[in-house]
Amino acid sequence: MPSFVAENHELMQYAAAFGLLVLAVLVVAAMLGLSRLVQNRQPNPDKLKTYECGEDPFGSGWMRFNIRFYMVALVFVLFDVELALVFPVAPIFRELTQGPGGFHTGLVVFGELFFFVAVLFLGLVYVWRKGDLGWARTLKLETPPPSDSKQG
Amino acid sequence: MVGFLEWLLSCQQALVKWLNSFHGPETGYVADFVGAIPEGVFVFLAIVIPVLVVGLGIQAVAGISTFVERKVAAKIQLRLGPMECNVGSFVGAFARAFCEKAAKPGASMGARALALVLGPLIPLLDALDKIVTKRVPGLPIFAADGLKLIMKEDIIPAAADNWLFRAAPTIVLASAFAALACLPYSDRFYVADFNIGIFYLAAVTSLEVMGILMAGWASNNKWSLLGGMRSAAQITSYEIPAGLTILTAMIVSGTMSMQGLTVSQLGVDNWQLGWAWNWYAFSNPLMTILVPIYFLAALAECNRTPFDIPEAESELVSGYHTEYSGMRFALFFMAEYAMMFVTSAIAVTIFFGGWSTGIGVLERAMIDGQPTYDSVGQVTAVHFHWWGSLIHLLAFLVKTYLVVLIMIWVRWAVPRFRPDQMMALCWKRLMPIGMVAFLGASAWLLIRGGLTGGSAEKSLQISQATGVLSLFVFLAVLGGIWIWWKKPAQ
Numbered sequence: 001m002p003s004f005v006a007e008n009h010e011l012m013q014y015a016a017a018f019g020l021l022v023l024a025v026l027v028v029a030a031m032l033g034l035s036r037l038v039q040n041r042q043p044n045p046d047k048l049k050t051y052e053c054g055e056d057p058f059g060s061g062w063m064r065f066n067i068r069f070y071m072v073a074l075v076f077v078l079f080d081v082e083l084a085l086v087f088p089v090a091p092i093f094r095e096l097t098q099g100p101g102g103f104h105t106g107l108v109v110f111g112e113l114f115f116f117v118a119v120l121f122l123g124l125v126y127v128w129r130k131g132d133l134g135w136a137r138t139l140k141l142e143t144p145p146p147s148d149s150k151q152g
Numbered sequence: 153m154v155g156f157l158e159w160l161l162s163c164q165q166a167l168v169k170w171l172n173s174f175h176g177p178e179t180g181y182v183a184d185f186v187g188a189i190p191e192g193v194f195v196f197l198a199i200v201i202p203v204l205v206v207g208l209g210i211q212a213v214a215g216i217s218t219f220v221e222r223k224v225a226a227k228i229q230l231r232l233g234p235m236e237c238n239v240g241s242f243v244g245a246f247a248r249a250f251c252e253k254a255a256k257p258g259a260s261m262g263a264r265a266l267a268l269v270l271g272p273l274i275p276l277l278d279a280l281d282k283i284v285t286k287r288v289p290g291l292p293i294f295a296a297d298g299l300k301l302i303m304k305e306d307i308i309p310a311a312a313d314n315w316l317f318r319a320a321p322t323i324v325l326a327s328a329f330a331a332l333a334c335l336p337y338s339d340r341f342y343v344a345d346f347n348i349g350i351f352y353l354a355a356v357t358s359l360e361v362m363g364i365l366m367a368g369w370a371s372n373n374k375w376s377l378l379g380g381m382r383s384a385a386q387i388t389s390y391e392i393p394a395g396l397t398i399l400t401a402m403i404v405s406g407t408m409s410m411q412g413l414t415v416s417q418l419g420v421d422n423w424q425l426g427w428a429w430n431w432y433a434f435s436n437p438l439m440t441i442l443v444p445i446y447f448l449a450a451l452a453e454c455n456r457t458p459f460d461i462p463e464a465e466s467e468l469v470s471g472y473h474t475e476y477s478g479m480r481f482a483l484f485f486m487a488e489y490a491m492m493f494v495t496s497a498i499a500v501t502i503f504f505g506g507w508s509t510g511i512g513v514l515e516r517a518m519i520d521g522q523p524t525y526d527s528v529g530q531v532t533a534v535h536f537h538w539w540g541s542l543i544h545l546l547a548f549l550v551k552t553y554l555v556v557l558i559m560i561w562v563r564w565a566v567p568r569f570r571p572d573q574m575m576a577l578c579w580k581r582l583m584p585i586g587m588v589a590f591l592g593a594s595a596w597l598l599i600r601g602g603l604t605g606g607s608a609e610k611s612l613q614i615s616q617a618t619g620v621l622s623l624f625v626f627l628a629v630l631g632g633i634w635i636w637w638k639k640p641a642q
Contacts, residue, residue, distance in 0.1 A: 012195070013344035017333040017352075019203035020343075024329035027207065028322045028483060035302050035479035048310040050373050051474055060311070061372040069385040069575060076388045079583075083395040087351060090399050093594060094406030097601035098526075098611070106598045113594055117587055124583060133579045134572060 071132040075123075082120050089113060155340060157198035164189065202343045206332045214489035219294040221560050226290065228564040234290030244278035247271075304478035309372065312475060316370035321476070321483035323363030328490035330356045335497045336410040336506045337548055339534075340541035349410040350398050353498055354391075357453060360491065361387040364455075364462065367484075368472040379471025382571055383455065383462035389578045390452035390459075396586035397446040400593045401502040404436055412532075414506030418515065420529045420615045426508060426515025429626035433503040435618065438589040438596070440625070443503050445582050445589075450495035450559075452574070454488060457563040461571050496555035497548075504551055507544035518543065529612050 050057040089109065097106035127133060164186060171183035226234035247270045253259060254267035284291055308317055334349045336342055346352050361384055368380015402408055405416040419430030432439040452459040463471030473484050500506060509515060518540025524533045536544065569577070604610040 010347060012199075013333075013346055015199045016203055016344040017330055017346075017356075019199050020207055020329045020333050021326050023203055023207040024326035025322055027211065027329075028325060031479050031483065032306070035304075035306060038303050039305050039478065040303075041305055043305075043307070045310070047305075047307060050309050050311050050371075051469065052374070053469070057311070057373075061374050061377050062369075063374070063377075065377075068571075069389075072385060072389060072575060072579065075579075076392065079392045080388075080395070083392065083399060086399055087402075090402035091406055091408050093403050094597055097597045098604070099601075100605065100607075103598065103602040103605065106601050110594055110598045114591060117591055121584070121587055124579070128580060133575065 071127070075127055075132070078123065079120065082116070086113065086116070156202060157194060160194045160198055161191070164194065203333075206337075206343055207329060210329070210332055210490045210493060211486065213493055214486045215298075217489040217492070217556065217560075218297070218485065219291070220557070221563075222290060222293065224557070224560045225564050228561070234293060237290050237293050244274055244281045247274050247277050301478055301482040306478045306480060307475075309475050311372040313370040313372065316366050317475075318480075320363045320367035320370060321480050321487070323366060324360050324487040325363075325483055325490070327356055327359035327363065328487045328494055330359075331494040332490075334410055335494065336414050336501055338507050338541045338545035339411070339414075339536050340538065341545055342411070345409055345411045348408050350402065350408050350413065350498070350502070353410075353494070354395060354398055357491065357494060357498075358387065358391050360453070360487070363487075364472050367476070368462075371472070371475040373475050375469045375474045376472050379462045379464075379468050379474070382468075383472060385571070386452055386455075386459060386462060386574060389575060390449040390582075393445050393578060393582040393586045394449035394453065396583070396590050397442045397449070398498075398502065400438065400442055400586075400590045401432065403590065403593050403597065404432060404439060410501055410506070413501055414508060415531060415534060417505040417508060418523075418531045418534065419619065420612065421523055421525065421531055422612075422616070423512075424616075424619045424623075425512055425531070426510075427512035427623075428505065428508075428510030429619065429622040431503060431505040431508070431510065434626040434629065435622035436593065436596075437625075438593045439503060441585060441589050443499075445586055446499055446503070447555075447558075448577070448582065450499060451562065452578070454491045454495055454559070456488075456492065456559055458566045458569050459574055460563075460568060461574060464568060466568075492556050492559055493552060496552045496559065499555055500548065500551045507548040509543060509547040514543070529608055529615065 050061065052058065093106070093109065093113075096102055096109055168183050168187045171179045171186065222234040225231060250263075251267040251271050251274070254263040259267075308314060331353055333343050334346050334352055336345070364383045364387070365380045368376045368378075368383065371377070401413060405413050407413060407416060417431050417435075418426050419435075424430060429435060433443050434440065448459075451457075455462050461471075462468075463473065465471075468474070473481055476484060504510075518536045520535045520537045520540075523531045523535075526532050600611075600614060603614060
């Protein structure tokens with residue numbers, strides 16, 4: 001085996017990943033270029049208008065609105081970190097447990113894994129009970145609004 | 153890729169040797185030239201050629217998938233178009249018209265020359281037309297659709313963010329393309345085999361959401377924005393069940409490399425080597441539970457029905473690609489089909505034995521030399537004959553495309569979820585099940601380690617026992633499919 005490959009075996013493979021990224025950009029460029037060659041371009045203000053079911057667009061699309069699942073996005077970050085932290089353990093777990101005397105090492109590692117996942121599971125249960133996984137979270141007011149309020 | 157480089161270099165040496173065997177001055181010069189080609193050129197070729205083959209191959213797969221999808225939809229929904237539509241004599245009629253035109257006095261010499269070639273071919277083209285219209289009706293729709301997409305005007309709305317709008321389809325496509333790098337196409341023919349393969353795949357495939365979010369935001373359109381936001385919630389959420397599945401596969405196999413995952417599903421080297429019941433979907437009950445979970449997560453990550461709420465055409469016009477037209481729109485679809493192929497390939501690798509054919513006798517016949525084992529008798533590395541690698545390539549593509557077909561089937565059989573149902577399914581059902589399966593798989597490995605105490609003999613006994621059990625599971629699954637298939641239609 002040649003020296004260059006022997007020394008950079010693992011690293012060199014990533015050149016293929018990079019090559020595919022470059023190829024994706026080239027494919028996009030080629031397809032759009034081909035399309036540009038044969039298409040008939042006649043833009044006019046009506047055509048370039050934002051689509052809003054045939055009406056004139058009402059304001060900008062960049063507006064504030066309730067994205068609903070923002071709490072889920074926050075919880076997602078926690079769980080994704082969980083995955084990232086468990087990933088290093090997973091590939092060596094088999095090796096740890098299957099060797100001679102692996103049971104005791106494995107027991108410690110499994111205990112840690114179990115504790116880690118259990119804490120997150122409790123977190124999931126908490127979020128679930130709080131109702132943050134549902135669609136429109138029912139807001140229970142701490143104190144009932146005064147009955148004479150004009151706001152209602 | 154490394155194997156390919158070695159092969160290229162050995163070809164160079166063989167060529168030099170062959171040229172030198174003539175002892176002539178001319179061949180001597182050529183031999184010197186060939187011998188002097190620096191190694192870097194071959195390294196470059198060894199990277200570029202597989203990348204081109206895979207990248208252009210996926211485009212073909214994506215193109216064919218759109219056609220297949222139409223056919224399946226037509227079968228399921230009794231659509232007439234793709235089952236009936238044909239234009240009769242198409243290529244033949246074109247050739248005939250061309251020849252008639254060329255026979256007229258004013259025709260150019262080039263047209264006449266071409267007509268001379270085309271004329272005798274007309275009966276052949278007619279026969280081709282007959283076969284195409286009879287065997288694959290609906291092909292003209294496919295061709296016309298491609299033509300339409302190329303010729304359509306590429307509109308970028310005046311209010312849109314120009315650069316983000318242009319970049320979005322590229323990012324979506326790039327994420328699907330980058331994932332192609334470490335799929336285990338075969339035991340010999342693969343682009344790369346990263347030692348963190350499946351982790352890389354999980355990372356790269358989730359990049360797609362950035363492009364979709366970008367498209368939704370850049371369009372400056374309310375429908376697009378809603379679609380993009382829905383997609384962000386959906387893809388990020390379903391990444392966790394998918395991640396848990398991948399994690400369990402890693403725990404069970406003890407490797408992150410895609411080739412390693414596949415080899416570990418060949419099983420122990422006894423009478424069971426290479427049979428289909430060694431695949432994790434059958435040999436490990438916890439992995440069996442995870443099959444539907446991963447499948448649902450894969451559907452959601454590809455934005456396929458029943459999880460196509462980001463582009464729900466009956467609610468959001470077309471979701472995040474409302475403002476896209478022509479070729480840019482086609483790029484999103486190409487990325488979707490490429491992503492379907494990628495996620496199916498991952499599912500096949502972690503559940504259904506990757507490139508393994510599942511026929512033990514055949515696998516054993518294809519093995520070249522002796523496999524190597526780890527301390528508990530599990531096959532860790534194995535070398536196959538080159539024709540075996542070709543069979544593996546075929547097996548992998550067939551298995552992967554079967555999963556893609558199931559995805560297509562699901563699209564036309566199941567109605568769309570509501571966004572809150574979709575989130576509830578992910579967080580309240582799939583996540584707890586996935587976590588329990590993950591812990592269960594680790595617990596089983598721990599118990600197994602305790603039972604064997606590290607002795608290879610006891611481990612082999614356990615493997616025998618569990619192997620027989622998984623054989624029964626496998627037969628039960630096959631029997632269930634058979635009964636379901638034979639069930640009379642209502």
